[in-house]
Amino acid sequence: MVNANKTRLEDQPAYVLHTYPYRETSLIIEVFSRNHGRLPLVARGARRPKSAVRGLLLSFQPLQLNWFGKSELRTLHSAEWQGGQPLLQGKALICGFYLNELLLKLLPRDDPHELLFEHYREALQLLGASDEHAAILRRFEKRLLQELGYALTLDREADTGVPVEAGKDYRFVIERGPVRQSTGQNGVELRGKTLLDLAADDYSDPVTLQQGKALMRTLINHYLGDQSLHTRQLLRDLQQL
Numbered sequence: 001m002v003n004a005n006k007t008r009l010e011d012q013p014a015y016v017l018h019t020y021p022y023r024e025t026s027l028i029i030e031v032f033s034r035n036h037g038r039l040p041l042v043a044r045g046a047r048r049p050k051s052a053v054r055g056l057l058l059s060f061q062p063l064q065l066n067w068f069g070k071s072e073l074r075t076l077h078s079a080e081w082q083g084g085q086p087l088l089q090g091k092a093l094i095c096g097f098y099l100n101e102l103l104l105k106l107l108p109r110d111d112p113h114e115l116l117f118e119h120y121r122e123a124l125q126l127l128g129a130s131d132e133h134a135a136i137l138r139r140f141e142k143r144l145l146q147e148l149g150y151a152l153t154l155d156r157e158a159d160t161g162v163p164v165e166a167g168k169d170y171r172f173v174i175e176r177g178p179v180r181q182s183t184g185q186n187g188v189e190l191r192g193k194t195l196l197d198l199a200a201d202d203y204s205d206p207v208t209l210q211q212g213k214a215l216m217r218t219l220i221n222h223y224l225g226d227q228s229l230h231t232r233q234l235l236r237d238l239q240q241l
Contacts, residue, residue: 008068008077012036015120016059017100021047029057029076030104031065034117038107041067041076053079060088060096060124072109086128091235095133098231099123099140102220105227106148116147134213135203141216142198150223153177154199166193172215174222188215 014033022028027046032038045051053076056063062082067074088096099120107113123140127133145152155164158177164170170178171187178195179185190211197208198215220229 007070008066009036010066012065012067013082013117014063014065015061015124016057016063017104018059019043019057027057028073032103032107032117032120033065034114035112037111037113038103038109039074040072040109041065041074043076046076056081059100061085062121085124088124088128091133092127092131094231094234095127095137096124098137098229098235101229101231102141102144105224105229106144106220113147116144119143119147132203134209138198138203138209138212138216139201141220142201145219145223148223150219152198152219154195164192164195166191166196168192170195172218174219188218190215 012033012035014031016029017032017038018030019027022042025045025047027043029041029043029046030038031041043051043053043057046053046057048054056079062085064080064082066077066079068077069075103120107116119140123136126136130136142152154177156162156177157164157170158173158179164178168191169181170190170192171181171185172178172190172195173185173187178190179187181189188211191207193205194208194211197203197205198212203209203212
């Protein structure tokens with residue numbers, strides 16, 4: 001029986017981002033929920049063979065969770081699998097772990113992002129159904145930065161507001177945007193066409209994919225600070241993305 005002074009939330013759409021053992025039989029699970037953002041839950045007894053949630057607390061599977069508690073570490077009460085998500089395998093699986101690591105390291109706890117939750121759900125669906133993994137990651141990275149307040153100016157020059165031209169060359173300067181290419185400037189070198197393609201979420205051009213990857217890596221490294229991404233090294237080892 002839950003005490004009256006404890007906050008209980010029911011039927012919360014969520015995904016498991018990461019789990020690790022807690023005490024002898026329990027788990028700490030980091031979840032990304034639609035209505036409450038990223039938060040930690042303790043799943044008591046989840047490692048016992050007969051636990052009702054033992055086989056449910058898996059990454060990339062849509063769940064409905066019930067939890068209670070008012071402290072930072074709340075308690076999972078129950079979980080229900082919602083289905084409908086194709087299993088991720090091979091490269092798609094590593095890409096999924098990359099998305100999870102981005103959320104764990106960039107998303108503050110208890111900060112709801114309902115639209116980002118839907119973008120994450122869409123990315124997982126696409127990873128399970130398509131082999132265009134690089135485009136899926138670039139699209140999600142751009143949306144993640146926007147949701148965190150780092151929306152990118154891509155179709156206009158940062159200093160003048162002049163529309164970017166497909167046939168010209170630019171540099172993207174962090175926390176400013178595109179500037180016309182000239183010597184002695186910092187930033188990521190990009191074609192105007194790449195900038196316009198990224199603005200339109202059009203990743204059909206291989207050069208756009210290559211340059212888009214360089215831009216997103218630079219931006220994410222900047223906002224990560226001294227944190228590193230372990231899944232990036234896995235992808236690098238497989239000579240992917």
